[in-house]
Amino acid sequence: MMPILESKGVSKHYGVYKALQDVSLQFFENEIVAIVGPNGAGKTTFVNVLTGLLKPTHGEVSFHGKSIAGVGPVTLAKLGMARAFQLVQIFPQLSVQETIIAAVISQRNMQYNFWSNVGSKSELIERALEVAAIFNLDKKMARQASYLSQGEKKLLDIASAFALSPEVILLDEPTSGISTGEKRGIMDTLMAAAKLAGIKTMLLVEHDMELVAEYSTRIVALAEGKLLADLPPDVFFNDPELQATIIGKRVNHA
Amino acid sequence: MTIKFKLLIVFCLALLCSTPWILSPYYMTLLLPAVAYSIILLGFNLLFGYTGLLSFGHAMYVALGAYTVAILTSRVGIKSMEVNILAAALVCFLISIPIGLLCVRYVRIFFGMLTLAFGMLFHSILFKFYDLSGGDSGIKVIRPSLLGFDLSEIDKTSFLIGPFFYYSIAVMLILALVMWRIVHSPLGLHLQSIRDNPRKAEYLGIKVHRFRLIAFVISAIYGGIGGALLVVPVGLADPELAYWTQSGNIVFMTIFGGFNNFFGPIIGAFAFIGLKDQIVSQTQYWRLVLGIVLILLVVFLPGGIMGLFSGKKSVAPAQEER
Amino acid sequence: MTAFIDIVLSGIFHAAVLFLLAGGLQLVFGVQKIVNLSCGAFYALGAYFGITFVNLALQQGISSSYLLALILLAGIIIGLVGPLIERLLCLVYQREEGFQLLLTFAIMLVLEDLIRMLWGATPMTLGNISMVYGKLNFASTTIPVYKALVIGSSIFLALALGWMLQRTNFGRIVRATAENRRMSEALGVNGVWINVAIFTLGTMLGTIGGALVVPTSAASLDMISEVVVEAFAVVVIGGLGSMRGALVGALIVGLLRAFAVYAYAELELLLIYLIVILVLIIKPSGLYGKAAE
Numbered sequence: 001m002m003p004i005l006e007s008k009g010v011s012k013h014y015g016v017y018k019a020l021q022d023v024s025l026q027f028f029e030n031e032i033v034a035i036v037g038p039n040g041a042g043k044t045t046f047v048n049v050l051t052g053l054l055k056p057t058h059g060e061v062s063f064h065g066k067s068i069a070g071v072g073p074v075t076l077a078k079l080g081m082a083r084a085f086q087l088v089q090i091f092p093q094l095s096v097q098e099t100i101i102a103a104v105i106s107q108r109n110m111q112y113n114f115w116s117n118v119g120s121k122s123e124l125i126e127r128a129l130e131v132a133a134i135f136n137l138d139k140k141m142a143r144q145a146s147y148l149s150q151g152e153k154k155l156l157d158i159a160s161a162f163a164l165s166p167e168v169i170l171l172d173e174p175t176s177g178i179s180t181g182e183k184r185g186i187m188d189t190l191m192a193a194a195k196l197a198g199i200k201t202m203l204l205v206e207h208d209m210e211l212v213a214e215y216s217t218r219i220v221a222l223a224e225g226k227l228l229a230d231l232p233p234d235v236f237f238n239d240p241e242l243q244a245t246i247i248g249k250r251v252n253h254a
Numbered sequence: 255m256t257i258k259f260k261l262l263i264v265f266c267l268a269l270l271c272s273t274p275w276i277l278s279p280y281y282m283t284l285l286l287p288a289v290a291y292s293i294i295l296l297g298f299n300l301l302f303g304y305t306g307l308l309s310f311g312h313a314m315y316v317a318l319g320a321y322t323v324a325i326l327t328s329r330v331g332i333k334s335m336e337v338n339i340l341a342a343a344l345v346c347f348l349i350s351i352p353i354g355l356l357c358v359r360y361v362r363i364f365f366g367m368l369t370l371a372f373g374m375l376f377h378s379i380l381f382k383f384y385d386l387s388g389g390d391s392g393i394k395v396i397r398p399s400l401l402g403f404d405l406s407e408i409d410k411t412s413f414l415i416g417p418f419f420y421y422s423i424a425v426m427l428i429l430a431l432v433m434w435r436i437v438h439s440p441l442g443l444h445l446q447s448i449r450d451n452p453r454k455a456e457y458l459g460i461k462v463h464r465f466r467l468i469a470f471v472i473s474a475i476y477g478g479i480g481g482a483l484l485v486v487p488v489g490l491a492d493p494e495l496a497y498w499t500q501s502g503n504i505v506f507m508t509i510f511g512g513f514n515n516f517f518g519p520i521i522g523a524f525a526f527i528g529l530k531d532q533i534v535s536q537t538q539y540w541r542l543v544l545g546i547v548l549i550l551l552v553v554f555l556p557g558g559i560m561g562l563f564s565g566k567k568s569v570a571p572a573q574e575e576r
Numbered sequence: 577m578t579a580f581i582d583i584v585l586s587g588i589f590h591a592a593v594l595f596l597l598a599g600g601l602q603l604v605f606g607v608q609k610i611v612n613l614s615c616g617a618f619y620a621l622g623a624y625f626g627i628t629f630v631n632l633a634l635q636q637g638i639s640s641s642y643l644l645a646l647i648l649l650a651g652i653i654i655g656l657v658g659p660l661i662e663r664l665l666c667l668v669y670q671r672e673e674g675f676q677l678l679l680t681f682a683i684m685l686v687l688e689d690l691i692r693m694l695w696g697a698t699p700m701t702l703g704n705i706s707m708v709y710g711k712l713n714f715a716s717t718t719i720p721v722y723k724a725l726v727i728g729s730s731i732f733l734a735l736a737l738g739w740m741l742q743r744t745n746f747g748r749i750v751r752a753t754a755e756n757r758r759m760s761e762a763l764g765v766n767g768v769w770i771n772v773a774i775f776t777l778g779t780m781l782g783t784i785g786g787a788l789v790v791p792t793s794a795a796s797l798d799m800i801s802e803v804v805v806e807a808f809a810v811v812v813i814g815g816l817g818s819m820r821g822a823l824v825g826a827l828i829v830g831l832l833r834a835f836a837v838y839a840y841a842e843l844e845l846l847l848i849y850l851i852v853i854l855v856l857i858i859k860p861s862g863l864y865g866k867a868a869e
Contacts, residue, residue: 077459089457091450094443102447105440106459114441124440160458308674356857362673363611367812368856374805375849382846499801502613502681509678539693545685552679553667 002065003028004201005050005081005168009059012045012225019045021225022059027168029200032191034216036206036246042225043205044172050203051083051170052076063168077106082166086173088153092146096137096156099145100128103163128163134193135159151182155189162197169194170203175211183208187215209246213237221246270423274415282415283487284531288524289422290484295508295519296433297476302505303513304437305469306449307358310366310501311373315346315474317380317496319481324393324491335398335421339482346478347471354470358463361452370498380493392492395485414487422483429476430520436472437516445469506548512560521559578716583834585714589723589792591830592730596785597803598810598822599737600778606754606817607774610665611673613680616804617687618655618779622786623795624695625654627702630791640708643791644725651787655780662775669771688800699796706791726788733781734823741819750774754817806833809848813855815865824863 003026012020020042027033037043048054049061055070062068063079076083091099101124105111110124118124132138135155140148145156154174161169174190175183194202206212212219212233219236221229229242236242273285294316301307319342326332326341357368380387387393397406397413400421405413436442444465447455452462485491494500511522529547533540555561597619604612629650634640661683668679709721741747753760753770761767786799810829814821829848836844855862 073453073456074459074461077457083457089451089454091447091454093450094446098443098446101440102443102455102460103458105443110440111444111460111465112441114436114439116440117435117438118440118443119438157454160454164458302674308677310677356853360856360860363816364856364860366611366673366677367808368853370805370808371812371849371852371856375846375853378844378846378849382844497801498805502678505674505678506681539689541685542689542693545682545687545689548682548685549664549679552671552675552682556671556675 001028005061005063005203007046007050007056007059007061010046010049010056010061011058012042012049012054013057018225020049020056023222023225023227024059025220025227025230027201027203031218032194032202032204032216033218033220034204034206034212035220035222036209036212037222037228038246040224041222043222045225046222047170047172047203047205051081077164077166080165080167081170082161082164082168083170084158084161084172084174086176088150088157088177090145090148090153090157093144095142095144096132096148097125097128097141099156099160100131100163101125103160104128104131107164131159131163131197134162134196135189151178151186154178154186158190158193162193162199165197166199168201168203169199170205172205173207174204175206175208183211184214187211191215267423267427271420274419279411279415282419284527285524286414286419286422286487287484288527289419289426290480291507291523291527292480292520293426293429293483294477294480294504295511295523296430297473297480298504299508299513299519300433300437300445300476301469301473302508303515303518304442304449305445305466307361307466307469308366308505309357309369309470309473310498310505311369311371311376312473312477312504313498313500314373314376314496315350315477316481316484316500316504317376317491317493318342318346318349318474319478320395320485320491320495321380321387321393322478323398323482323485324395327396327398328394333396333399333404334402335400335482335486338398339425339479342478342482343475346474350471350474351467354467354474358466358470370501373496373501374498377493377496377498380496387493390493392490395489395491398486418486425479425483429479433476434516441465441468506544508558509556510547510551510558512558512564514557515560515564518558518560525559579838581715581717583838584831585717585719585723587831587834588727588827589830590833591826592727593785593789594806594810594830595730595823595826596733596781596788597807598814598826599734599819600781600785601807601811602814602817602819602822603750603774603781604778605811606819607750607757608669608771609673609757610669610676611680612778613677613804614661614684614687615778615782615807616800616802617684617691618657618782619786619803620691620795620797620799621654621657621687622651622783622788623790623799624691624700624786625783626650626787626790627700627795628695629653630702630705640705643705643708643722644729647787647791648729648784651784652780654787655776655783658776658779659772661779662772665775666768666771684800684804688797691800692797695795697797699794699798701794702791720792722791726792729788733784734819737819746773805845806848809852811862812852813862815862818862818864821862821864 005027007023007025010020010023023046035043035047045054049056052068052071052075053073060067060069063081068076068079101118104124104127129138129141132141137152137155137159145153148156158171158174175186178186204216216233219229219231219233221242223245228245229236274282298312301309322342322345323338326338332338353372357365360368381390399405400417405417444460447460448462448465455462507522507526508519510526511520512518530540530544533543537543551558557564597615601612601615604610626647630643630646633646665679668676706720706722709725711718712721712724741751749760749765749770753765806829810822810825813828814825832847833844836847
């Protein structure tokens with residue numbers, strides 16, 4: 001089966017500093033991949049290369065076989081990949097409805113339409129409601145984004161990414177900044193959303209190993225710029241050496 | 255928009271249209287630039303309020319429109335106002351594209367400085383190249399014909415207060431309607447998302463530079479058309495129209511009316527011109543008074559006049575790490 | 577050849593004055609991140625007050641040979657309006673840049689009319705008094721000693737500023753705050769005092785510049801808006817926030833302008849704006865500034 005997203009021998013050098021060394025990975029449909037590793041391991045750099053933000057110094061990165069090296073966020077979105085960041089990104093003055101519609105407009109290539117009233121285009125509003133409902137924001141469509149709670153803002157941020165109907169979505173630490181009690185709620189919502197939105201592959205950069213254990217189908221571990229491990233969770237968590245390198249202690253999970 | 259609000263607009267329009275019978279000719283001559291500036295500021299606010307770009311060189315497009323009309327009417331002999339307006343729009347369209355392409359790559363202070371530099375460049379050109387632009391004496395504007403009617407037999411005041419006044423209002427209405435549709439359209443929503451968070455907008459597949467350029471060009475066109483209407487009553491296009499302090503006034507007026515609201519710019523144009531006239535008639539130190547007004551505005555009422563009425567919180571942009 | 581030296585000297589003189597104004601802008605921008613559109617008004621204030629102060633002194637019987645000292649003193653004294661303006665400006669420190677810009681624009685309007693109130697709308701001069709020190713023979717031409725003294729004063733001030741910024745504790749604190757305000761406040765630096773001090777210093781440089789130039793030209797209300805554009809050209813070319821940039825930028829603008837006036841009068845300011853645009857396109861951070869967007 002063709003990988004949906006692939007990096008071949010990707011290296012990224014900054015002068016003498018080797019942020020990434022020869023990382024080769026294939027990502028397929030129906031995967032929830034957790035990308036883990038200590039700080040400075042090159043996770044962010046790898047993800048930036050994978051999402052076309054950085055050009056690799058060596059190697060290739062491709063989406064459906066087509067190179068996406070350094071294409072930039074706009075092209076990325078158009079190709080069918082969405083990304084959400086650790087720091088919540090919203091449009092402070094736009095309402096929930098407007099935020100999601102903005103994404104829908106982009107996805108449907110309606111952005112040059114300067115005459116239709118967004119507020120009365122039912123196709124846009126209905127689609128926005130659909131997406132919002134997945135994230136339990138459908139009762140808050142008129143609320144201005146800056147007035148949402150931190151958790152809701154996070155969900156809105158991710159919801160707008162989902163509204164692009166991407167095939168692949170990449171989430172940078174989706175639960176960071178969220179209180180421990182709310183984390184699982186967010187993750188459950190995310191998983192349900194992915195199914196409902198028809199997302200084929202989800203990549204998560206995560207530090208919280210318990211969440212990784214519970215939700216991912218595959219774990220990719222980076223350390224010092226190199227690929228350390230590419231394993232399913234049960235194998236990963238049964239390897240104490242691996243755990244020591246990545247997190248420094250054993251995780252107990254049910 | 256509620257029915258109440260629609261009625262209010264109709265009422266205001268009716269009031270405006272009936273002013274020739276209510277107000278003295280003196281006050282009528284104030285309404286003319288107010289209408290012209292309404293158009294200019296509507297365009298400016300698309301760039302500022304809706305797209306988040308503060309230009310300090312917008313006056314150059316007003317001047318471009320003014321000089322286009324001046325040159326066409328007094329040097330080329332084209333008297334049709336419609337042709338003049340279209341020409342002003344076209345000139346601004348053509349010139350704003352390369353300038354916009356350059357400027358929209360930069361934001362905040364660099365955008366402001368670039369636009370200021372271009373504005374002053376244009377001012378110098380107007381000032382220094384006498385043969386082209388008449389230098390500091392400017393170029394005369396001959397009375398144009400409206401909708402094909404040559405109205406040169408009517409005396410100046412009657413022309414301005416009568417046919418030209420209604421003509422200007424009609425142009426303003428058309429342009430306001432177009433702007434209303436633009437800001438409420440998918441394009442308008444994209445502009446606002448660029449204003450609020452350009453980085454996120456990119457991740458949603460929005461070509462930020464391109465849309466900023468679109469806003470820039472549209473605002474320039476509005477500036478040019480407004481400039482065309484502005485210059486007819488004055489009868490002269492002069493370089494001071496393009497001076498950077500005029501650009502500052504444009505920003506002042508927009509903030510005065512309220513940049514967070516569609517109607518803010520229109521209110522700002524009328525209110526500012528009215529206020530300035532009152533102040534000038536009371537004291538020669540009108541700059542002092544206006545300066546204090548601006549200070550109070552910025553410190554206590556950044557949402558402007560419309561900000562008094564709307565419940566929306568004033569703009570606090572996504573805080574950037576300094 | 578004489579013409580060439582004349583142009584160069586004229587350019588350097590202009591640069592000397594421009595450096596003070598632009599330097600003031602850079603200080604304020606570097607530390608407080610505010611672009612001060614009213615800098616021209618302070619420049620004019622220095623010019624007008626310089627005239628008043630010198631005339632007052634002459635009336636009191638003080639010899640005109642003290643001109644330089646009197647002028648410098650005038651510039652310093654009127655620069656003390658700085659703290660007052662700063663207290664007004666501090667109301668918008670937390671706001672978006674556009675509003676800060678507008679506030680400085682408003683301050684410019686207010687100051688212009690205050691000047692108009694105090695000194696009237698007609699330009700004023702100090703007559704020939706700048707010739708009190710006579711002329712100096714330089715190469716094949718002459719330059720009024722006063723102008724040479726102004727250039728010297730500007731160099732002295734530049735050196736003093738440099739010393740202050742590099743070698744004193746105050747200077748270190750200023751540089752640290754310019755680099756990272758939050759951090760420096762977290763380390764106990766009193767932000768309020770720094771703001772007042774820097775803004776006053778920036779203002780004073782402008783008023784001293786205006787005062788120094790007035791014996792050789794005129795004080796007029798036009799100065800207020802005209803000099804702003806030149807000062808910004810210097811700041812853009814030199815790089816926002818950099819004092820070295822202010823020095824080099826001032827020299828470039830001053831000399832360019834002198835040459836342009838001589839060679840192609842029409843191009844005078846035009847050339848400057850073109851260069852500003854070019855710099856903003858090629859290297860927005862200017863010669864010495866930090867990287868832009």
